[in-house]
Amino acid sequence: MSYLIDANIFIQAQNDYYCFDLCPGFWEFMGSKFIDGQLISIRNVFDELQKRDDEICSWSKNIRHCFQSIDDQETQVHFRAIANYVQKEYTPRHKNSLPHIQNFLSVADPWIIAKAKATNSIVVTHEIRDKNNSCKPKIPDICDYFNVKTIRTNELLRNFQVQFILSQQ
Known part of the structure; x- marks a missing residue:
């Protein structure tokens, strides 16, 4: 592991x-x-x-x-699934969610999750889950959906x- x-x-x-x-x-x-x-x-x-x-x-x-x-095929496949999920899940939540979605998809965060999924790794991050279900995608929330464990x-x-x-x- x-x-x-x-x-x-x-x-x-x-x-x-x-x-x-x-x-x-x-x-x-x-x-x-x-x-x-x-x-x-x-x-x-x-x-x-x-x-x-x-x-x-x-x-x-x-x-x-x-x-x-992150160029391997498996990571790319997982990234596409993550991008689709984030756009589908977070867009209806709030009218101002689009900039947050675009920001999330433009940084390392979704690639971290995709590579972790591809390599069966545990993600180590200081981000915390969003208990308020806001319009900002967070690594632990997305990891939960894709069954990727996170720790600090x-x-x-x-x-x-x-x-x-x-x-x-």
């Missing part, structure tokens, strides 16, 4: 709780699991990270080869039994 990592996992980790200088063990863990194939992501996520001018941009270049293509970073770390031990220098 593999875990497919959303861009927000990298970005929020760097910006909030696993800064490179404070928790290098997190980035060592992520890098090693990417290299051995237990963690994957897609090139769209890599491209998003490369638009930044920060450490995550540099770090991700070292594992560039681990970001998978803490669950990923627990699944790998990772512990970061404090050391002072």
Whole structure:
């Protein structure tokens, strides 16, 4: 089983709780699991990270080869199904839903779900389900419909039994 990592996992980790200088063990863990194939992501996520001018941009270049293509037929088939579902399900909900649908379909999110479906992976994201049933498609809601499991970073770390031990220098 593999875990497919959303861009927000990298970005929020760097910006909030696993800064490179404070928790290098997190980035060592992520890098090693990417290299051995237990963690994957897609090139769209890599491209998003490369638009930044920060450490995550540099770090991700070292594992560039681990970001998978979305050009395979199975991923393409799943993407079409996701796009059709989102347009059918979200358009009638609210008269202002079209920009949200277009935005969702123009970023990495539907491709993350499609690749996860194609590779039987679990999606790791910080997005949360929309309990209000709004006009904004969210990764966990779409994953639920397509039977793709989602978890957050803490669950990923627990699944790998990772512990970061404090050391002072």
